Amino acid sequence: MIAIQTGDVDIGKLINQAKQRGTGAIVVFDGIVRNDDIREMELEAYEEVALPELEKIATEAKKTHHLLSVDIIHRIGRLAVGENILIIVVSAGHRKQAYEGSRYIIETIKAGVPIWKKELTKDGGRWVPGEHQHGCGAGK
Amino acid sequence: MTVRIRFFARFRELLGTDIVVAVPKNKGLSDLIKDVASRNKDGYDAIFDEKGAFREFVILMQNGRRLETSDAPEIKVADGDEIAVFPPVAGG
Numbered sequence: 001m002i003a004i005q006t007g008d009v010d011i012g013k014l015i016n017q018a019k020q021r022g023t024g025a026i027v028v029f030d031g032i033v034r035n036d037d038i039r040e041m042e043l044e045a046y047e048e049v050a051l052p053e054l055e056k057i058a059t060e061a062k063k064t065h066h067l068l069s070v071d072i073i074h075r076i077g078r079l080a081v082g083e084n085i086l087i088i089v090v091s092a093g094h095r096k097q098a099y100e101g102s103r104y105i106i107e108t109i110k111a112g113v114p115i116w117k118k119e120l121t122k123d124g125g126r127w128v129p130g131e132h133q134h135g136c137g138a139g140k
Numbered sequence: 141m142t143v144r145i146r147f148f149a150r151f152r153e154l155l156g157t158d159i160v161v162a163v164p165k166n167k168g169l170s171d172l173i174k175d176v177a178s179r180n181k182d183g184y185d186a187i188f189d190e191k192g193a194f195r196e197f198v199i200l201m202q203n204g205r206r207l208e209t210s211d212a213p214e215i216k217v218a219d220g221d222e223i224a225v226f227p228p229v230a231g232g
Contacts, residue, residue, distance in 0.1 A: 031232055045231070046148055046224055049204045074231060086232050106232055114199075114224075115231025116149035127150050130228030 002054050002070075004045050004115075006077040009087055018069045018091040025098040029106055031086035033079050038119040043076040043085065046114035050074070053113045057105055065101030067092050072105065074115060085117075141165065141219030145176050147183075148226035154183035169202070169215040170194070173225060187225060199226050 001014070011028060018026050033041045058070040071089040079085060088105050092098040109115075110131055117128040145159045146152075155177060163172055174192065177184040187198055194200075194209035201207065201224040207215065217223065 043231075044149060044152075046146070046201075046226065049201065049224070050231075052204075110229075110232040112229060113231050114148065114201075114226060114229050116227070117230050118149070127227070128230040130230040 001073065002051070002058055003073045004047050004051050004054070004076055005073065006075065008075070008084055009073045011084075011087055011089070014071050014073075014087070014089045018071065018089050020068050020091060022093055023068055023091045024093045025095040026089065026091045027095075027098040027102040029086070029088040029102050030084055031106075033081050033083050033085060035081045036119065038081065038121050040081070040120045041079050041085070042118040042120055042125070043074075043079065044116045044118070045074070045076050047076075050113050050115055054109070057108045057113075060108075061090070061101045061105050065090075065092065065097050065104060067097060067101045070101070070105065072109075074109070074113075076115070078120075143167075143172065143217050143220075144222045145173070146222065146224045148224065150227055151183065151186060151225055154180050154186055163217060166216050168213055169200070169207075169217055169223065170213040172217055173200075173212075173223065186227075197228050199228065200224070 015026055054072050061067055061070055068091045073087045075085055088102055090098050090101045118125050142160055143163050147155045147157050177187050189195055198209055200209055203222055
């Protein structure tokens with residue numbers, strides 16, 4: 001499942017579905033709205049571009065890191081502190097492939113997929129600066 | 141011909157999004173974005189520097205494909221194009 005959506009997802013169900021024949025390890029990444037003295041977080045995506053880029057990242061991760069399955073769910077809209085932002089579930093034959101594949105996926109998303117976050121505070125709001133100033137990562 | 145311009149994140153807040161504009165044939169991409177951004181001074185200043193060049197961090201897409209901002213003055217837009225203009229991404 002590769003999706004950009006407002007709603008949350010059942011991580012337990014994703015883990016069960018990721019247990020395929022040959023699975024020896026599953027790694028779950030769950031990015032969460034951190035309490036940095038904010039009220040909420042607002043997420044925005046260029047969905048027509050971001051979704052195909054997530055699909056491309058998943059395909060590349062499967063191929064390069066020999067993953068058996070990949071799920072990426074990126075949420076958008078307003079999220080409260082403690083809510084899930086990004087869930088990545090990968091399964092592989094061995095832990096090394098699963099850890100490295102998961103890491104590849106999150107770092108590639110951060111480098112280039114057109115999604116933005118705004119922290120809403122009691123004084124207004126502030127856009128979260130990207131870690132990669134040129135945004136020239138995935139899908140170029 | 142018409143072209144659709146989409147601003148995102150901070151640029152969207154300042155300039156709006158899903159802006160459909162009628163443009164003459166052979167219109168340059170940079171000039172088109174300047175024309176639209178000129179509707180709001182803060183929006184224009186967020187995207188262009190004092191010399192009218194794209195700020196270093198601005199990202200452009202034409203029909204979903206990334207472009208180098210340095211190439212934008214030479215690129216012509218075509219009927220039905222979708223141009224996206226946005227700041228560095230921060231997903232994840």
